[in-house]
Amino acid sequence: xxxxxxxxxxxxxxxxxxxxxxxxxxxxxxxxxxxxxxxxxxxxxxxxxxxxxxxxxxxxxxxxxxxxxxxxxxxxxxxxxxxxxxxxxxxxxxxxxxxxxxxxxxxxxxxxxxxxxxxxxxxxxxxxxxxxxxxxxxxxxxxxxxxxxxxxxxxxxxxxxxxxxxxxxxxxxxxxxxxxxxxxxxxxxxxxxxxxxxxxxxxxxxxxxxxxxxxxxxxxxxxxxxxxxxxxxxxxxxxxxxxxxxxxxxxxxxxxxxxxxxxxxxxxxxxxxxxxxxxxxxxxxxxxxxxxxxxxxxxxxxxxxxxxxxxxxxxxxxxxxxxxxxxxxxxxxxxxxxxxxxxxxxxxxxxxxxxxxxxxxxxxxxxxxxxxxxxxxxxxxxxxxxxxxxxxx
Numbered sequence: 386x387x388x389x390x391x392x393x394x395x396x397x398x399x400x401x402x403x404x405x406x407x408x409x410x411x412x413x414x415x416x417x418x419x420x421x422x423x424x425x426x427x428x429x430x431x432x433x434x435x436x437x438x439x440x441x442x443x444x445x446x447x448x449x450x451x452x453x454x455x456x457x458x459x460x461x462x463x464x465x466x467x468x469x470x471x472x473x474x475x476x477x478x479x480x481x482x483x484x485x486x487x488x489x490x491x492x493x494x495x496x497x498x499x500x501x502x503x504x505x506x507x508x509x510x511x512x513x514x515x516x517x518x519x520x521x522x523x524x525x526x527x528x529x530x531x532x533x534x535x536x537x538x539x540x541x542x543x544x545x546x547x548x549x550x551x552x553x554x555x556x557x558x559x560x561x562x563x564x565x566x567x568x569x570x571x572x573x574x575x576x577x578x579x580x581x582x583x584x585x586x587x588x589x590x591x592x593x594x595x596x597x598x599x600x601x602x603x604x605x606x607x608x609x610x611x612x613x614x615x616x617x618x619x620x621x622x623x624x625x626x627x628x629x630x631x632x633x634x635x636x637x638x639x640x641x642x643x644x645x646x647x648x649x650x651x652x653x654x655x656x657x658x659x660x661x662x663x664x665x666x667x668x669x670x671x672x673x674x675x676x677x678x679x680x681x682x683x684x685x686x687x688x689x690x691x692x693x694x695x696x697x698x699x700x701x702x703x704x705x706x707x708x709x710x711x712x713x714x715x716x717x718x719x720x721x722x723x724x725x726x727x728x729x730x731x732x733x734x735x736x737x738x739x740x741x742x743x744x745x746x747x748x749x750x751x752x753x754x755x756x757x758x759x760x761x762x763x764x765x766x767x768x769x770x771x772x773x774x775x776x777x778x
Contacts, residue, residue, distance in 0.1 A: 406734035407770035409578040415681040425540035465521035530561035548614035564691035579678040587750035611753040618655040635711035640704040
């Protein structure tokens with residue numbers, strides 16, 4: 386099944402074509418993506434449950450910025466750039482931590498958890514200092530169903546809640562707000578352009594070709610659709626036992642989940658929010674994943690799993706732990722297959738023989754993505770790579 390909403394006008398002659406290969410490795414195009422796509426986009430940082438106490442903080446690094454989300458003594462979550470206002474030093478290191486105050490390791494300027502500048506050693510020697518205007522620089526922040534998002538610039542685009550509004554009823558039974566982390570965030574560097582990761586994530590045509598495990602689990606039930614700001618993918622596990630032991634055990638051991646409706650008990654569900662944040666929703670756990678660009682031909686995949694702590698019976702907890710382990714084994718193999726696929730595409734795009742490729746009517750997510758990219762960066766309509774300096778012309 387393949388459907389699409391809000392597709393680009395059929396009169397556009399490029400509607401049935403991919404982005405040109407040069408946009409997957411050109412440094413100037415990458416710089417425009419940073420400015421026009423990633424600085425205004427919403428990026429997931431963590432879940433509210435990851436910040437239970439005053440002083441708990443998490444960071445996210447992207448677009449040359451470091452953002453810190455911290456819970457104040459008033460229990461409010463706030464986001465700031467992780468930068469001291471004195472000499473620009475990074476305030477905290479690492480992905481997470483807890484602090485009574487945020488103290489710069491360079492000159493000990495001190496900020497309260499609400500961002501106010503509260504301490505400056507030898508403050509009398511700074512005649513131009515205005516404490517009221519020297520607090521930490523705030524960053525836009527929104528919480529959607531317990532997940533905390535930030536954005537560096539406000540371009541008037543929709544919030545995560547507005548993007549996911551068409552699917553709120555669908556995800557409600559999964560009780561996102563009650564989730565707690567299972568493990569820690571993992572970072573997986575990839576030597577590919579960020580778009581290749583996203584293109585592959587929302588692509589349904591490669592499933593029966595390159596993912597035999599998913600095909601054994603789902604048969605022909607895998608589907609895709611594209612909304613204006615969200616791609617959705619899904620699959621229903623078939624009853625026939627898989628020939629692979631991990632998959633067969635997962636099919637057998639996955640216990641009934643009391644809070645899910647019948648149709649979701651054996652249902653895998655995926656969402657990709659524009660431009661690079663994904664939620665993998667299983668009966669046994671919920672993962673978020675995002676692919677953050679680090680260069681024209683590199684990115685880092687950031688992901689973590691969340692589960693409902695739940696008051697289940699001992700037998701149910703054992704079955705659920707086993708199912709989660711098997712889920713991890715299955716998806717580790719899928720990730721290995723996808724890593725090889727996107728590397729092949731990135732390498733092939735370096736060939737002078739390849740410019741753009743025709744898109745199937747079933748590649749609804751990729752068609753939607755390409756149309757939006759061409760709207761935001763019109764030079765993406767150029768088939769061949771322009772001469773250096775084109776972005777400043």
